[in-house]
Amino acid sequence: MATEARDRIAARERVEARRRQVEAPSTVRDDSDDEMIVSFPEFVFKEFIATVAMTVFLIIVSIWLQAPLLGKANPGMTPNPSKAPWYFLGLQELLSRFPPLMAGVAFPTFVIVLMILVPFLDRNPSRRPSERKVAIILFALYTTVVVALVIIGTFFRGHEFVWDWGWVLGNPQTCGGKPC
Amino acid sequence: MSVIRAAIDEMFSVVGQMVGSVFRHGLPLTDKIAARTALTNFVLHIHPVRVRRSWIRMSYTLCLGGLSFFLFIVLTVTGLYLMFYYVPSTQHAYQDMRDLQFVVTFGGLIRNMHRWAAHAMVITVWLHMARVFLTGAYKKPREFNWGVGTLLLLLTLLLSFTGYLLPWDQLSIWAVTVGTNMAKYAPIAGPYTRYLLIGGRVVGDNALLRFYVLHVVGLPLAAFLLMVVHFWRVRKDGFSGGL
Numbered sequence: 001m002a003t004e005a006r007d008r009i010a011a012r013e014r015v016e017a018r019r020r021q022v023e024a025p026s027t028v029r030d031d032s033d034d035e036m037i038v039s040f041p042e043f044v045f046k047e048f049i050a051t052v053a054m055t056v057f058l059i060i061v062s063i064w065l066q067a068p069l070l071g072k073a074n075p076g077m078t079p080n081p082s083k084a085p086w087y088f089l090g091l092q093e094l095l096s097r098f099p100p101l102m103a104g105v106a107f108p109t110f111v112i113v114l115m116i117l118v119p120f121l122d123r124n125p126s127r128r129p130s131e132r133k134v135a136i137i138l139f140a141l142y143t144t145v146v147v148a149l150v151i152i153g154t155f156f157r158g159h160e161f162v163w164d165w166g167w168v169l170g171n172p173q174t175c176g177g178k179p180c
Numbered sequence: 181m182s183v184i185r186a187a188i189d190e191m192f193s194v195v196g197q198m199v200g201s202v203f204r205h206g207l208p209l210t211d212k213i214a215a216r217t218a219l220t221n222f223v224l225h226i227h228p229v230r231v232r233r234s235w236i237r238m239s240y241t242l243c244l245g246g247l248s249f250f251l252f253i254v255l256t257v258t259g260l261y262l263m264f265y266y267v268p269s270t271q272h273a274y275q276d277m278r279d280l281q282f283v284v285t286f287g288g289l290i291r292n293m294h295r296w297a298a299h300a301m302v303i304t305v306w307l308h309m310a311r312v313f314l315t316g317a318y319k320k321p322r323e324f325n326w327g328v329g330t331l332l333l334l335l336t337l338l339l340s341f342t343g344y345l346l347p348w349d350q351l352s353i354w355a356v357t358v359g360t361n362m363a364k365y366a367p368i369a370g371p372y373t374r375y376l377l378i379g380g381r382v383v384g385d386n387a388l389l390r391f392y393v394l395h396v397v398g399l400p401l402a403a404f405l406l407m408v409v410h411f412w413r414v415r416k417d418g419f420s421g422g423l
């Protein structure tokens with residue numbers, strides 16, 4: 001252990017020093033005086049607890065909630081409305097409002113490219129929330145729009161993907177009597 | 181008597197040797213032993229041996245990247261179990277799902293876990309991205325890893341989407357019909373893309389096989405490789421920590 005570990009710790013400290021140079025002024029707190037601890041077992045134990053909690057949660061949900069399995073696929077019978085999985089309902093919602101080329105192709109491509117470019121477009125070097133108001137507001141807006149579109153697609157779109165208050169008013173008549 | 185005594189002693193030392201060959205350093209009672217364990221253990225090698233206390237606050241990462249990875253593992257294991265029983269053809273797929281639900285031992289539970297873990301992973305990956313954004317952790321020198329992450333988010337969505345078709349019920353076939361219809365609208369390449377994706381003009385046997393192959397081999401392999409790069413870069417760029 002002796003030399004190898006010492007080398008590694010020295011290398012780690014060099015990386016650390018470089019890191020502090022790159023970003024110390026921009027982070028909220030200078031952590032260089034923080035205690036250095038061995039990641040095992042404390043950190044590993046935290047991760048272990050998180051995975052156990054997730055496993056228990058999944059098993060409980062899976063005992064309670066049956067995954068949907070409708071009738072066998074029938075290419076001759078289109079349910080109305082036909083909906084994409086929930087994480088694509090935002091897109092489907094856009095498709096119902098804008099020309100398909102724009103909503104189905106241009107818009108998603110634009111969002112993906114924009115996302116990859118975020119670190120290069122955001123010229124502000126600070127990582128403090130109080131100095132990043134614009135970025136945080138834009139992100140909050142984006143999140144709100146995405147969540148709103150998914151909720152609308154899931155709960156407020158009925159027959160022919162037309163707006164339907166049935167779910168909230170307690171008389172969902174949209175999918176042959178069954179809530180969609 | 182002493183022969184028996186010697187044999188028992190020998191047995192204990194062999195067992196001790198066996199245990200020691202697996203756990204080489206004993207209980208991590210001192211920092212030195214713990215560091216040695218962390219340094220030489222395969223499972224632990226993805227962690228730095230030493231970290232600042234502020235980096236491992238759960239309130240910073242909320243464990244979201246780690247949980248996304250853990251859900252990926254849960255999905256791999258439960259998915260393997262489902263694969264033992266599932267045949268990707270329009271003849272068999274639906275009946276296989278019913279058998280899994282009602283006949284196979286733990287089939288229903290495993291299927292449910294696979295399903296809900298997939299939904300959960302879409303959510304944890306999204307929240308992980310939100311955490312990285314809100315802490316500004318994508319800034320120099322981590323721009324590249326943010327890009328890798330974006331591709332991982334896309335792959336997570338595509339994995340969920342390809343899996344959606346496999347039960348071959350009314351929900352799957354029409355959701356995928358709607359989804360792949362979106363591809364049609366791309367200029368020029370659109371109709372061809374859709375044809376390539378589902379191997380025909382309607383969602384049928386070819387589409388089921390293509391989605392199956394992508395779902396169980398192509399996309400998981402791509403996601404796994406990207407995760408390896410992602411974790412490598414988290415280590416080499418240094419964890420942002422300390423907000």
Ligand code: HEM
Pocket residue numbers: 241243244245246248249305308309312317318322325326327328329330332333336407410414418419420421
């Ligand atoms: C399958 C999906 C993903 C997995 C398994 C994953 C896993 C991880 C893990 C384990 C970490 C370590 C810190 C933490 O847990 O927060 C991390 C950090 C990071 N992830 Fe991900 N990630 C995924 C998707 C993404 C996405 C969608 C993005 C952004 C678009 C992203 C960007 C980053 C960045 C920039 C870091 C470094 C953060 C820092 O140093 O504070 N990742 N990822």
